[in-house]
Amino acid sequence: MAQDSGTRTLISQSQLSRGRGRVIYWTLLVVVVAGFTLVFLGPLYWMVTGALKSGQEIAQTPPSLFPKDPQPQNYIDAWNNLALAKLLFNTFYYAIGAVLFQLVFDTAAAYSLSKLRPMFGNVILALMLGTLMIPAMVLIVPQYVTVLDLPILHINLLDSPFAIWLPMVANAFNIFLLKRFFDSIPEELMAAALMDGATSMRTLWSIILPLSRPILGVVSIFAVTAVWKDFLWPKLVMPSPETRTVSVGIYTFAGGTPMNVVIAASVIAAIPTVIIFLIFQRNIMSGLTTGSLKG
Amino acid sequence: MTIPQTRLILALLAMLQIVATMQLFIEPLILANGAGAEDSATSVAYLIYQHGFFQNDLNGAAALGVIMLVVLAGFSAVYVRLTAKQD
Known part of the structure; x- marks a missing residue:
């Protein structure tokens, strides 16, 4: 310059x-x-x-x-031959579900760990963070066996969206991200709410959540991209053609379809993520720095 | 000046990269059908997948997962030692 x-x-x-x-x-x-x-x-x-x-x-x-x-x-061939509308709808459905479940349960978990501080809260947090140390690939087999026969309830979750939603919700990284953000909200606000007679549920809804809008955006984006780009897990738990996600769908069709049509399908599959990135660029960047270790 | 100061971050990035690369799955599956010439393209992740979901050997696959966990924990241990020296 x-x-x-x-x-x-x-x-x-x-x-x-x-x-x-x-x-x-x-x-x-x-x-x-x-x-x-x-x-x-x-x-x-x-x-x-x-x-x-x-x-x-x-x-x-x-x-x-x-x-x-x-x-x-x-592009038209790809859309029609690979039934992309159905595949995209499936992926979108799983992504939205994952976002909603994460927003409800991860926020609740982070809120209780950060503000309500139950007994052994720190132990639970340490255990949750411990799961971050285990690579995702190592967990594939036990997770798959669990999905085949859910403990206690004994239901088979194959082809059910819960097979994607439930493992997504148990996301220690997002809970930790939210907890760190909630920690930065001053205790005085909580005390003021308590003085005005607000229950802890009311405090969460009227004070914490409005202040946490940026971090909630980050968590949602992480949830959507995680579902969208996941390949192995949906390939395992969504075996039938009606429930496939878009990445698995394209992969299955890749064998019998001309290469140029497969590439066109990949372009179409990539468009939603590119749009999401362009819209939420700033949130994504801030999300990357909130969670990371600053040297 | 700069490189010694960012040593910890460099070590962290190297460790994360090793952990991520060890879990490589999609690339060998799509580009080399998981095997390549004389299994030269088989990754640990693909081996787990192969054992667990094709050879009907879930126990073996789980065992492979544990081995992988131990190896990756070894890399993390190196990183922890590097960090500890700094203090």
């Missing part, structure tokens, strides 16, 4: 504006920006244009950079 920003970095302003420093600065900037744009947008470009190629063109080596004869028909 030409103007003095006021912050002194390792390389001084005068070094930057002089002949050689300036050349190096701009070359580096252009190379880095161009390089990262290519790395991040390249795959997206490849996907969108790949879907426009004809079946013959997509199979050829070397691949062509632009589709010679764009065929938007592929």
